[in-house]
Amino acid sequence: FFFAGNNYEWPRGSIDAARRVLNKSQGEVVGEEYLPIGAGYAEIAHLLEIVARSGADVFVPYFAGADQIALLTKFTELGLKKHMAVVMGHYDEMMVSNLSPEVREGFYSSNTYFMSLDTEANHKYLNRLANLPGITGLWPNGNGITTNFGEGAYICVHAFANAIRKAGSINTEDIIHALQTIQVDAPQGTVTMDPVSHHASVNTYLSICKEDGTFKIVESFGCIPPKIPERYLQQSSIYETQDAKQLAPTVEKIPVYESKSGTAKQILSVADMAVIATNDQGIIIEANRSSELMFGYDNTEMIGLSIHLLVPPQYRQIHVKHVEEFVHSDVIEKRMTTRGELMGYKKDGSFFPIEASIAKFRNDDSWLLVITIQDISNRKKTEAELTRLATHDPLTGLPNRALIKERLNAAIQRSRKNGSNIALLFVDLDGFKMINDTHGHEAGDVLLKSVATRLINQVRPGDTVARLAGDEFVILCENVEKVESVNHLAERINDFLRQAFQVNQLTLYVSASIGVAVGNGSIHSAEDLLRYADTAMYAVKEKGRDGWQLYNEDIQEHSKERFEIISGLRKAIQNKEFYTRYQPIINATTGQIAGVELLIRWNNEGKEISPSVFIPVAELTGIIIHIGLWVLEEAFKTEVRWRQIFGENSPYISVNVSARQLGEASFFDDVIHMISKTGAEAANIVLEITETSLMADIETNLKMLRKLSETGFKVAIDDFGTGYSSFSQLTRLPVDIIKIDRSFIDGIVKSQESKLVIRAITGLGKALGLRLIAEGVETREQ
Numbered sequence: 001f002f003f004a005g006n007n008y009e010w011p012r013g014s015i016d017a018a019r020r021v022l023n024k025s026q027g028e029v030v031g032e033e034y035l036p037i038g039a040g041y042a043e044i045a046h047l048l049e050i051v052a053r054s055g056a057d058v059f060v061p062y063f064a065g066a067d068q069i070a071l072l073t074k075f076t077e078l079g080l081k082k083h084m085a086v087v088m089g090h091y092d093e094m095m096v097s098n099l100s101p102e103v104r105e106g107f108y109s110s111n112t113y114f115m116s117l118d119t120e121a122n123h124k125y126l127n128r129l130a131n132l133p134g135i136t137g138l139w140p141n142g143n144g145i146t147t148n149f150g151e152g153a154y155i156c157v158h159a160f161a162n163a164i165r166k167a168g169s170i171n172t173e174d175i176i177h178a179l180q181t182i183q184v185d186a187p188q189g190t191v192t193m194d195p196v197s198h199h200a201s202v203n204t205y206l207s208i209c210k211e212d213g214t215f216k217i218v219e220s221f222g223c224i225p226p227k228i229p230e231r232y233l234q235q236s237s238i239y240e241t242q243d244a245k246q247l248a249p250t251v252e253k254i255p256v257y258e259s260k261s262g263t264a265k266q267i268l269s270v271a272d273m274a275v276i277a278t279n280d281q282g283i284i285i286e287a288n289r290s291s292e293l294m295f296g297y298d299n300t301e302m303i304g305l306s307i308h309l310l311v312p313p314q315y316r317q318i319h320v321k322h323v324e325e326f327v328h329s330d331v332i333e334k335r336m337t338t339r340g341e342l343m344g345y346k347k348d349g350s351f352f353p354i355e356a357s358i359a360k361f362r363n364d365d366s367w368l369l370v371i372t373i374q375d376i377s378n379r380k381k382t383e384a385e386l387t388r389l390a391t392h393d394p395l396t397g398l399p400n401r402a403l404i405k406e407r408l409n410a411a412i413q414r415s416r417k418n419g420s421n422i423a424l425l426f427v428d429l430d431g432f433k434m435i436n437d438t439h440g441h442e443a444g445d446v447l448l449k450s451v452a453t454r455l456i457n458q459v460r461p462g463d464t465v466a467r468l469a470g471d472e473f474v475i476l477c478e479n480v481e482k483v484e485s486v487n488h489l490a491e492r493i494n495d496f497l498r499q500a501f502q503v504n505q506l507t508l509y510v511s512a513s514i515g516v517a518v519g520n521g522s523i524h525s526a527e528d529l530l531r532y533a534d535t536a537m538y539a540v541k542e543k544g545r546d547g548w549q550l551y552n553e554d555i556q557e558h559s560k561e562r563f564e565i566i567s568g569l570r571k572a573i574q575n576k577e578f579y580t581r582y583q584p585i586i587n588a589t590t591g592q593i594a595g596v597e598l599l600i601r602w603n604n605e606g607k608e609i610s611p612s613v614f615i616p617v618a619e620l621t622g623i624i625i626h627i628g629l630w631v632l633e634e635a636f637k638t639e640v641r642w643r644q645i646f647g648e649n650s651p652y653i654s655v656n657v658s659a660r661q662l663g664e665a666s667f668f669d670d671v672i673h674m675i676s677k678t679g680a681e682a683a684n685i686v687l688e689i690t691e692t693s694l695m696a697d698i699e700t701n702l703k704m705l706r707k708l709s710e711t712g713f714k715v716a717i718d719d720f721g722t723g724y725s726s727f728s729q730l731t732r733l734p735v736d737i738i739k740i741d742r743s744f745i746d747g748i749v750k751s752q753e754s755k756l757v758i759r760a761i762t763g764l765g766k767a768l769g770l771r772l773i774a775e776g777v778e779t780r781e782q
Contacts, residue, residue: 001471002031002054002084004047004286006039008349009313012091014062017229026414029408030054030464036350037064046073048199052080052451053397053478054405057462059086069098076103084461087206092147093139096213105211111147112202113188114215116138120554125154140213149186155186155200159193184716190223199226223606231314274373277370278326282307282320294375296347307371312345326358327367333359339525341380353380354490392603393467395445396452404466404474408526411478415521420479422524425490426515428454429471429497430545434697437510438664444451456490474533476772481551483518490514490548498546511546513537518550538562541620565614567621568604573630580634585773594684595652598629619660628661629670636680654686654716659693672711685739690718693732701709702732709734716773720761730768738765742776749781 001022005011018030031054032735035043048071051059059080061073067075068088075086092107106231115126115138116257129135136142163178164170180195189203201223207215274291278284283300287302295302295310326334336342336356339765344354355374360367399407408424415422429451436444448471455473457464464476475493480486494512501508515537517529522533536551539558549555556583572578602609618624643650661667675682685706694701694717705715716737717730740761747754758774765772774782 001027001029001058001060002051002056003029003060003062004031004033004035004051006064006080007034007351008037009351011062012312012351013231013314015060015228016231018060020230025466026417028410028414029640030056030512034351035067037067039063039067039070039071039350041074044074045448047071048074048078048080049397051707052078052083052456053399053465055399055464055586056533057084059084061086061088063524065095068095072099072107073103077595079457083459085455091209092146093145093215094147095214097139097145099211102209104209104213107209108206108218109209109215110149110206110517112204113151114205114207114217116215116217117188117205118217119187119189121185121189125151125187143664155184155191157205158184158186158635159191159200193222194226194309196224197228198623199228201225204509233687266438274300274375275369276307276310276368276371276373277308278371279368280360282323282369294346294373295344307369310345310544312343312351315343323358327360327369327426330351333357344375344654352377359466378645386719396449396467399454399466400474401466401468404468404476405526405530407464407466408476409528410519411476412417412524412526414478415519417521420478420519421483421518421520422529423477423480423483423486423516423518424533424549425477425486425493426473426517426530426537427473427475428495428515428537428541429473429515430541431697432510434473434663434700435510437665437734438697439503439508441507443470443503443506443508447501447508450503451497451510454496455493458489458496460489468561474530485552486516486518487548490516494546494548513540513545514548516548516550530704538620542616562617565609565617566621567600567687568609569614569621569627572602572604573626577605578627580631580638582638582653584779585651593651595654597627597688598631598638598652598656598674619658622660624658624660625664628658629674631655632657632671633674633678635685636674636678639684641679643684646707650684650685652714653687654688655690656718659697659701662689662693662701663697668707669703671708674714675711683714684782685779688718688739691720706734719775730764735768735770737771737773739775740771745774745776749779 001018003014003015014535015032015102016195019032019671022029026267031050033047034049035047044067060074061068061071068090069272074087075081085108086106087110089110091107092111096104102482106305115122126138126144126146129146130142132136132144135144137143159179159182160175162182162184163175166182167174167178169175179193180198182193184191186203188205191203192201193199194201197698203223205217206219206221207217210216255372272290274294275288276284276291277286284307286306287297291297292299292302308319311319322336334357336358341353342356343351347349353376355376357372359370359372361370362368391400391406392398393400406423411422416429432444432447435447448467451473452465452467455475459465459475460477462478468474474487477486493514497510497512500555501510515533515534515535517532519529519532532551535555536549539555540549542545542562543549552693568577579601581599581601583599584593585595586592587594600611602611602614615624618627635653639650644654664670664773674680689705708714714736715734716739717733717735718739719741720738738761740758744754744757744761747757762772
C-alpha cells in the first residue's frame with residue numbers, strides 16, 4: 001500500500017488506522033507522503049512519480065476536494081491505472097461529477113453510503129430528493145446528488161427525532177439517555193447507537209465507479225460496530241480521568257500580567273523562534289510575532305487560547321497531563337519529548353514538526369510558563385530526502401539494493417505464512433557499457449531511466465522494480481500462481497527492451513539477459529532467490545545473451561564449475577598455468593607455412609581446460625583483458641625470437657583479440673608499450689576479431705582498428721560468414737584478411753550451399769583485394 005494525503009488530522013488519522021490494520025494482516029506500507037492543502041501541480045506530479053516507482057499495488061489518497069480531483073486526473077494521465085488499484089474513503093457521486101468519464105472509471109471507494117444502494121429506505125430517500133424544487137433528475141441523469149454527508153445528516157435528524165419521541169421531552173439529559181438505544185432505518189441500512197461509546201454501528205460498502213459516474217457495489221461488509229482507533233484511545237481514557245476539565249477557560253478568567261520590560265518585548269518580536277507565555281493553567285497571555293506566523297494566527301489572536309490547542313487533537317489530553325505534572329514538579333526547565341515526532345497544530349488544522357522546551361518562573365503566588373518552539377520542517381524534509389537517497393536509486397527513482405532486500409525479506413515472510421510463491425527476475429543489460437563508453441555517461445543515464453520506465457510498464461500491479469547497480473535491475477513478483485506467467489513477463493521484457501531507444505537525437509539499442517528464480521518462503525531465503533536469479537542470468541550470458549532462463553539444478557551445477565574457473569583464472573597468469581600452441585597457416589599454392597595462429601591453452605593443476613570453456617567465462621568477467629595482454633606479449637616475444645632465427649622467412653603470427661579488449665580505452669597504449677618493450681615488428685602480427693564481435697559496436701571498433709592498422713598491424717576478420725557485416729562496412733574497415741568460418745569448410749564436399757557461400761566470400765575478398773584463409777582444412781577434398 002502507498003498512502004498519501006493532505007497534512008491535517010482527517011488524512012493522518014485515517015491513514016494511521018489503515019496502517020495498523022495492514023500491519024496485522026501482514027501487509028506492507030511502501031510509502032506515506034503528505035502535501036499541504038492546495039498542493040500545486042508540481043507537488044502532485046512529484047508525488048505520483050514516487051508512487052509509480054514504489055511497487056505498490058494499492059494507492060490510498062486522502063486529499064480534500066480540488067487536490068483529490070487534480071491528483072486523480074494526473075494519475076490517469078500517467079497511465080498508472082493499469083499498475084495499481086486506487087481506493088478512497090470519500091470518493092462519491094459529488095466528486096466524480098467533477099471528473100471526466102475516463103478519469104473516474106475504475107477507482108474504488110469504501111464508504112457508508114452510495115446512491116446506488118438497493119434498499120427500500122434509499123429508494124424513498126432518492127424519490128424525495130428527485131421531487132425537490134430545482135432538481136432536474138437524479139445523478140447521472142440530472143443534478144440531484146447526495147453523498148454520505150447528506151445521508152449522515154438525514155440519520156442524525158431522524159435519530160434525534162426518535163430520541164425526543166421516545167423521551168417525551170426535549171431535556172438534554174433525557175435526549176442523551178434515549179439516544180443510547182435509538183435505531184434508525186436509514187438509506188444505508190439499519191443504524192444502531194452504541195450506548196458505551198456513544199457512537200453508531202454503521203453499514204460499510206466497497207464500490208467501484210463506472211464510466212457513467214454511478215457506483216457498483218462490490219462487497220457489503222454489513223453493520224460494523226464502532227471502534228475507537230488506537231490513535232485516540234489514550235486521549236479518551238485521559239479525558240475520562242480528567243473529570244471533563246475545561247480545556248480552554250474563558251478570557252474573563254485569565255489573570256492579566258503586565259510586561260515589565262519594553263526592551264524584552266522588542267527582543268522577542270524579532271526572535272526567529274516562537275516564544276509563548278502562559279499562566280499555570282496553560283492559557284496564553286503573551287505570544288511573539290514568530291508564534292503567530294508559525295501557527296497561522298493573526299495579531300493578538302492567540303491571546304486567551306489554551307497552549308494545548310497548538311498540539312494535534314489526539315495529543316491534547318496527554319499534553320494537559322504533562323504540563324500539570326511539570327507545574328507541580330521541582331523541575332524548572334524541561335525539553336518536551338515524545339516517542340514519535342513532536343507536532344505543532346496550525347490554525348488551519350495542518351501539522352508540522354517542532355522542537356519545544358518549557359520553563360517556569362514564579363510570579364507572586366502562581367507560575368508563569370514560557371514555551372519556546374522551533375519549526376523543524378526543513379530539517380525533517382532534508383532527513384526524509386537523505387532517507388530516500390539511502391533506499392532509492394537517485395537516477396531512476398527505483399528502490400535500490402538495500403530496499404529491495406528489505407522488500408524481498410518481507411515478501412518471504414508473507415510467502416511463509418500464506419504459502420504463495422515468489423519470483424525474482426534479474427535483468428542485466430547487454431551492450432550497455434559499450435554505449436556508455438561510446439556516447440558518454442549522460443546518454444547512458446538517459447538510457448537507464450528509459451529502461452526503468454519500460455520495466456515499470458511491463459510488470460504486474462504490485463511487482464517491485466529495483467535497480468541494483470550499473471545496468472542491473474531486479475523485479476520482485478509476489479503471489480505467483482503459475483511459473484508460466486513469470487516466463488511470459490520475461491519474454492515481454494526481452495521484446496520491449498529490444499526496441500529502439502531515442503536518446504538525445506541518437507537511436508540506441510540494448511538487449512537483456514534475464515535470470516528467473518521462483519521460490520517459496522517456507523523453503524528459500526532472500527539470499528537463495530537472489531543467488532539463483534543471478535546464476536540463471538549468467539547462464540543466459542553464456543548462451544549468447546538477449547534471452548531469459550529459469551533457474552534449475554543443472555544451472556547451479558554449471559554455476560559451481562564456472563565459479564571454480566573464475567577462481568582459477570584469477571591466479572592462472574601468476575601461477576604460469578597458460579601456455580601457447582601454434583597452428584600453421586599454409587599457402588595453398590606453395591604448401592609452405594606462411595604464418596601461424598597462436599592458440600592459448602590452460603593446464604589447471606594438471607587438468608587441461610578447453611578454451612571453449614574458459615574463454616567465454618573470461619569474456620563475461622572481464623578477466624579476458626589480462627589474459628589478452630598476456631597472449632599478445634607472448635606473440636610479440638615469439639615474433640622477435642623467430643625473426644632472429646628465420647630472418648625474412650619468419651612466418652607471421654595471428655592473435656585473437658576480443659571485442660572486450662578493443663573497447664578498453666587503454667588497449668592501444670598497452671599494445672604500443674609492449675611493442676616497444678619486446679622489439680616486435682607490428683607488420684608481422686595479425687590481429688583477429690570475430691565478425692560478430694566486430695559488428696556489435698562498429699564505430700568504436702573501427703576507431704581502434706584504424707589506429708592499430710596505422711601502427712603497422714594487419715587485421716583479420718575471423719569466422720567470416722557467420723555475422724551480419726555488410727559490403728559498405730567492410731570497405732570502411734582496415735581489413736587485410738578474411739577467414740572463412742570452419743562450418744562452411746566442413747560442408748564443402750557435400751553441401752552445395754556451403755560451396756556457394758565460399759564462392760561468394762572468395763569473390764568478395766578478391767574484389768576488395770583481401771587475402772583469404774580457410775579455417776579447418778583437414779582433407780585433400782577440402
